[in-house]
Amino acid sequence: MKAGVIEDPKIKKYLPWLGAIAIFMQALDATILNxxxxxxxxxxxxxxxxxQSVIVSYTLTVALLIPLSGWLADRFGTKRIFILAVTLFTLGSLFCSLSRDLDELIxxxxxxxxxxxxMVPVARLTLIYAYPKDQLLKVINFITIPALVGPMLGPTVGGFLVEKFSWHWIFLINLPVGLIAVLFASRVVPNFTNKVNKFDLWxxxxxxxxxxxITIVIERWDSPELTVFNLIGLGVFALLCILGYVYYAKRTSFPLIKLSLFKIDTLRVGLIGNIVTRLGIGGMPLMIPLLLQVGYGYSAFxxxxxxxxxxxxxxxxxxxVVPIVNKYGYRNTLISNTILxxxxISMFFFxxxxxxxxVVVLLMICNGAFSAxxxxxxxxxSLADLDNDTSSEGNSLLSVxxxxxxxxxxxxxxxxxxxxQKSGVGQGSEGVDVFRYTFLVMGVLTILSSYVFTRLEQEAGANMSGKRMYKQTKSA
Known part of the structure; x- marks a missing residue:
């Protein structure tokens, strides 16, 4: 079936619910584990x-495979790939619950x-193909609600399951939801296809x-199996791969990521900002639950x-967010909010x-507000200055x-x-002190990352904030 607006009222009615289920499963899984x-x-x-490898292995794999998801859906059909995605996710959840050691779990x-x-990219792509532009915003807003509810339920549900049953139920809870999603999808999801170029495998x-x-070097720096020379070798190999891609992308007709996208100032700064800022902020979802349980000795629930x-x-x-950005602009908002x-985060040191x-709860509340x-x-x-020719690829690049x-x-x-912990700072044990010093480093990294947003022009993103139109890019 070619991509186009659907007329079947039954499909139009239930298709958004399937997208909501997919997003809820992923949002719940992202937080229930912590x-x-x-x-x-x-x-x-x-x-x-x-x-942390239990979380990193998942997020890194998702990042690497997102570019492939849209190509597979267009090539083989949204229905087939969505059902395959949910099936693999559900089977993976079962395998997680049966793991006997850390390596098996990873x-x-x-x-x-x-x-x-x-799962989520294909669900979103199906909705884009299925609904006209004037209905799409309403549908997208509907399916994002579970993405907001999931982080609220996840930690509590995870704590309850661990405390009342066992940690295995953190993963087993996905089985009935996944089964319902597969049965639902077989009846509701249209099998849209689209013409695609050859996938850029190289x-x-x-x-x-x-x-x-890069991730292995950061993750396994203290592994007894890896020497300093091994780590240096992996780092050099990573650099060669990335430089190799730049060289390759300039000479191929349909690269995985077009380097021309980085000529768009707001997209480039937004992507770099996402990476360097999250070096400090990104660890908070892992650190806070560990602090509460390992540091303070609270129960999981x-x-x-x-x-x-x-x-x-x-x-x-x-x-x-919108009123703040409308008043102060993206540049001032991002610089000041990153510093704050x-x-x-540094205040957790005290x-x-x-x-x-x-006091800890108050700091967490403030962290939630500033993070939003x-x-x-x-x-x-990042998306402010994308047009019809760059919006799809730019959005995929942002997701990755x-x-x-x-x-x-x-x-x-x-x-x-x-x-x-290894250096014996503070208590030299798995107590509060090791967390305090880690929070301090994370806070300093976050403050330093604010420099990235000074590269934005004062009127950057003004076409989205409603102040005045902003020229897309200076690049030719």
């Missing part, structure tokens, strides 16, 4: 401070991520190789309940075992960058956490 990591670590005989998470990388291999090696105010703050604060967010819990402004502003400025930035942010925060 409060369960200490319990999983105990069960598998691992340190809770070295469990491999299962990679398998799960193969499905996750296609470009994908070069980029994937470079990004994977209680830690999950304490995460709700932060999620609510994030949800409510999104309503104020860094200062806030907490200790005797800090009242309401930060991420919404960075994402919208977000997932990659999340992966790097978690890896970097876990790396500093382990450095402070």
């Amino acid at each position: 409060t369960g990591l200490p319990s999983i670590a105990k069960s598998l005989g691992e340190s809770p401070l070295q469990m 491999l299962s998470r990679v398998f799960q991520a193969i499905g996750g990388s296609m 470009g994908w291999l070069l980029l994937s190789g470079g990004l994977t090696m 209680y830690a999950g309940l304490m995460m709700i105010p932060q999620a609510l703050s994030n949800l409510v604060s999104r309503n104020f 967010t860094g200062v806030l 907490i200790d075992k005797h800090t009242p819990y309401w 402004v930060q991420f919404t502003s960075m994402n919208t400025i 960058t977000q997932q990659l930035a999340i992966s790097l942010g978690i890896s970097v925060s876990a790396m500093f956490l382990l450095i402070f």
Whole structure:
């Protein structure tokens, strides 16, 4: 079936619900695991401070496979690929629950991520093909609601399942939802296809190789199996892969990522800002649940309940982003909010075992509010100056960058956490002190990252904020 507006009222009525289910599954999975990591670590005989690979393996795999998802959907049909995606995600969840050690769990998470990388992008692509432009915004707004609800429910649901049953149920809960989604999709999803060019396999291999090696260096720097020369070799290989892609992309007709996209000032700054800012902010979803459970000794369920105010703050604060940007502009908003967010993260350095819990909750609420402004502003400025010819590829590039930035942010925060633990800073144990110093480093990194947004012009993104039209790019 060629892409086009659908007329069947039954499909038009239920198709958005299927997109909502897909987004809810991924949003819930992204947060439900965080409060369960200490319990999983105990069960598998691992340190809770070295469990970040369970998250990084998923987000990195998703980042690497997102470019492939749209091509597969256009080539083989949205219905076939969506059903395949949900099936792989659900089977991966089952494999995760059956894992007997950390290596098996990481491999299962990679398998799960193969499905996750296609699930939401293909659902969104199906809706774009199925609805006219004047109805699409309403539909997209509807399916994003679960993405906001998931982070509120995830930590609490994860804590409840871990405490009342076992950590295995964090993954088993996906099975009935996945089964319903597959049965639903077989009846509702149209099998849209579209003409596509040959997939840029060499470009994908070069980029994937470079990004994977960078992540391994950050993740495995302390591994006894890797010497300093091994790490240097991996780093050099990563650099060669990325430089190789740049050389290759300039000489191929249909590259995986067009280098011309980086000539768009707002997109370039937004993408770089996403990466460098998340090196500090990106570790917070991992650090805070670990702080509450490992540092303060709270139960998984209680830690999950304490995460709700932060999620609510994030949800409510999104309503104020547009007025803030309209008044101060993207440049001033991003510079000041990045600095304030860094200062806030640094304030976690002053907490200790005797800090009242309401102080920690207050810091988390503020973190949720500043994060909402930060991420919404960075994402919208990235898309501000895209046109009909660049919007699809630019949006895909932003999605890849977000997932990659999340992966790097978690890896970097876990790396500093382990450095402070091994160096004997503070208590020299898995107590609050190692978290305090890690938060301090994360805060400083975030403050320094604000420099990226000074590269924005004063009127950048003004066409989105409603102030006045802004010229797309100075580049020829």
